[in-house]
Amino acid sequence: LPDHQVLIVDEAHELADRVRSQGTIALSASAVARTAATARKHASVLVSELEAAGQALQLALAELPDGRLEVPLPAALHDALVVLAGAARQVASDVRDQARALGRERSSEAAGGLAIARTAVGDLVDALDRMTSDSVAQGRDVAWIERPRMGAEPPRLLLAPIEVAGSVASHLLGGRASVMTSATLALGESFDPMARALGLTLAEEPWKGIDVGSPFDYPRQGILYVAAHLPRPGAGISEAALDEMLALVEASGGGMLGLFSSRRAAQEAAEVLRGATDLPVYAQGDDQLPTLVRAFADDEAACLVGTLSLWQGVDVPGRTCRLVVIDRIPFPRPDDPVAQARTDAVVAAGGNGFMSVAATHAALLLAQGAGRLIRRSQDRGVVAVLDSRLRTARYSGFLTRSMPALWPTTKPDVVRAALGRLSARSEVPQG
Numbered sequence: 001l002p003d004h005q006v007l008i009v010d011e012a013h014e015l016a017d018r019v020r021s022q023g024t025i026a027l028s029a030s031a032v033a034r035t036a037a038t039a040r041k042h043a044s045v046l047v048s049e050l051e052a053a054g055q056a057l058q059l060a061l062a063e064l065p066d067g068r069l070e071v072p073l074p075a076a077l078h079d080a081l082v083v084l085a086g087a088a089r090q091v092a093s094d095v096r097d098q099a100r101a102l103g104r105e106r107s108s109e110a111a112g113g114l115a116i117a118r119t120a121v122g123d124l125v126d127a128l129d130r131m132t133s134d135s136v137a138q139g140r141d142v143a144w145i146e147r148p149r150m151g152a153e154p155p156r157l158l159l160a161p162i163e164v165a166g167s168v169a170s171h172l173l174g175g176r177a178s179v180m181t182s183a184t185l186a187l188g189e190s191f192d193p194m195a196r197a198l199g200l201t202l203a204e205e206p207w208k209g210i211d212v213g214s215p216f217d218y219p220r221q222g223i224l225y226v227a228a229h230l231p232r233p234g235a236g237i238s239e240a241a242l243d244e245m246l247a248l249v250e251a252s253g254g255g256m257l258g259l260f261s262s263r264r265a266a267q268e269a270a271e272v273l274r275g276a277t278d279l280p281v282y283a284q285g286d287d288q289l290p291t292l293v294r295a296f297a298d299d300e301a302a303c304l305v306g307t308l309s310l311w312q313g314v315d316v317p318g319r320t321c322r323l324v325v326i327d328r329i330p331f332p333r334p335d336d337p338v339a340q341a342r343t344d345a346v347v348a349a350g351g352n353g354f355m356s357v358a359a360t361h362a363a364l365l366l367a368q369g370a371g372r373l374i375r376r377s378q379d380r381g382v383v384a385v386l387d388s389r390l391r392t393a394r395y396s397g398f399l400t401r402s403m404p405a406l407w408p409t410t411k412p413d414v415v416r417a418a419l420g421r422l423s424a425r426s427e428v429p430q431g
Contacts, residue, residue: 005176012180013364016197019164019172020338025127028156029058032084036091038120042113045094053084061145061155068337069143071136077157078132085128092121131159139348142341162341169199184367186211188398193360216374216404224370224406225384225415228391233328237265241386242272245325247412248384249303252419254279255322255381257296257314258305259369265327266305279303284310296320312368317375322422324373328387329399330365331358359395363402370403380422382415 001007009015032054036047060080072078099114135141142162147155161167172178180198187193191209192201200207227244237260249256254277260266263285270283280299282292284306296304297316304310311330332339339361343353370383383406390396391410400408409415 001172007172007176007178009178009180011182012198013182013184013194013368015180016164016168019168020161023164023167024158024160025130026156026158027057027127027131028061028154029054030154031156032057032124035088035120035124039091039095039117042117043095043098045091045098045117047091050084050087050091053080053087056080057084057157058154061157064145064155066146066155067144067335068340069136069145073136073143081128081132085125085132088121088125088128092118092125095121127159131157135159139341139345142337144337158337160338162338162345165197165199165202167199169202173199173203173205183214183371184364184402185209187360187363187367187402189401193356193363196356197360214404216377216379218374218405219407221374221377221380222404222406223382223415223418224400224403224408225382225412226388226391226408226410227384227386227412228388228410229412230386230388232389233387236262237268237327241327242269244386244412245269245327245384246272246276247416248323248325248382248419249273249279250277251416251423252323252382253423254299254301254303255320255423256303256305256325257310257316257321257323257372258303258325258327259311259372260305260307260327261330263307266307269305269327273303273305281305308365310372311365314372315375316372317379321372321375322379322381323419324370324381324383326366326369326383326385326387329362329385329389330369331362355395355398359398363399366399367402367404370406373406374404382419382422384415 033051036050036054039045039050040047057077057080060074060077063076064074069077073081095114095117099111099118130141131143136143136159139162141159143157143159145155145157147153185191185194186209195201195207195209227241230240230244231238233241245256245258258266258269260269266284270281273279273281280295280302282296282302282304284292284304286292287295289306289309292304292306293314293316296302297318297320300319302320339357343357346353346356366385373379373381373383383403390399
């Protein structure tokens with residue numbers, strides 16, 4: 001950022017993840033090949049050793065499964081990274097020599113090309129310096145391997161910071177006035193979880209959280225229905241949960257925004273709706289998301305189902321979105337390497353890893369997802385969570401306190417009757 005005295009961040013609940021995303025680096029053979037091609041195009045340097053080292057990296061990655069890497073890194077992978085780092089530094093040195101020689105010739109076109117090459121090779125060197133450092137061993141970073149697009153692309157190595165609170169406190173907030181706003185900064189009716197994630201508790205200056213309330217009368221405008229009679233969710237979405245969703249949609253006559261924990265669950269929900277009703281059903285992936293949202297907003301009988309992209313930022317006020325269905329509590333995936341590493345770090349420090357990481361993550365998404373229902377003072381509707389744990393688990397209170405204060409019930413007949421009256425343009429009854 002440029003020099004500034006005051007920093008204002010809207011949607012500040014996303015700040016920690018945005019910073020972590022910016023600090024995440026990825027490396028693959030194709031990325032090395034692109035860097036080598038850039039250097040060859042814009043500088044008269046040899047890149048054959050760099051290309052060979054990139055192929056050696058791909059072979060090393062291909063021998064390893066997806067998932068988090070423990071310390072120390074596998075020997076073959078470590079050796080491939082060291083060789084690749086040496087080759088990248090040599091190319092970077094050759095490009096710098098070219099630039100110095102060109103400086104005497106004053107060719108602006110060639111200088112621009114060399115600047116592009118220097119940047120590309122420099123970024124690769126920086127990434128390799130971090131990947132061959134002790135940042136993983138010291139618990140600053142977490143490393144893992146993934147194969148994008150369900151294994152359709154070559155494997156790549158990723159490295160991400162485990163925590164960003166310290167860097168945010170020192171580099172972003174330190175010595176400056178900051179204002180952070182969002183509808184979902186108070187989780188479990190407390191600013192403390194978000195303050196810790198954003199580094200406010202580490203900053204020298206004191207911080208203050210202010211809840212300015214809401215213009216909406218949530219208990220009168222909407223219902224929070226937890227399907228407590230359903231079995232505890234397992235792998236995938238259950239037939240019982242799909243049946244419950246269908247009953248709710250039929251009672252409401254459509255108007256459903258379905259927020260699902262996986263693309264497969266969303267697809268199954270769309271298939272059930274299309275097979276059992278005549279309602280227009282739009283599923284994420286059928287078209288560009290803005291196009292699908294517009295089509296959903298234009299038809300009071302339509303249903304829109306999808307995954308994480310729909311949990312935040314979708315703004316469809318009015319009767320069109322009168323039923324929000326959430327298939328399960330949106331905990332991080334059990335194999336999420338960053339969540340695993342963050343949980344381990346909290347436990348090592350003597351804290352509650354589950355509540356600090358998984359429950360806080362779920363609370364934030366539940367607050368955002370449930371917030372899709374009431375967008376203006378005239379809106380009425382139901383948020384239905386098809387996960388009995390939101391009623392029965394020991395952490396359920398923390399999660400529900402993070403959500404809008406809708407009128408709660410676990411009675412399916414009450415909810416279906418309310419949706420039926422709402423479908424007939426009646427008010428949602430409160431009790």
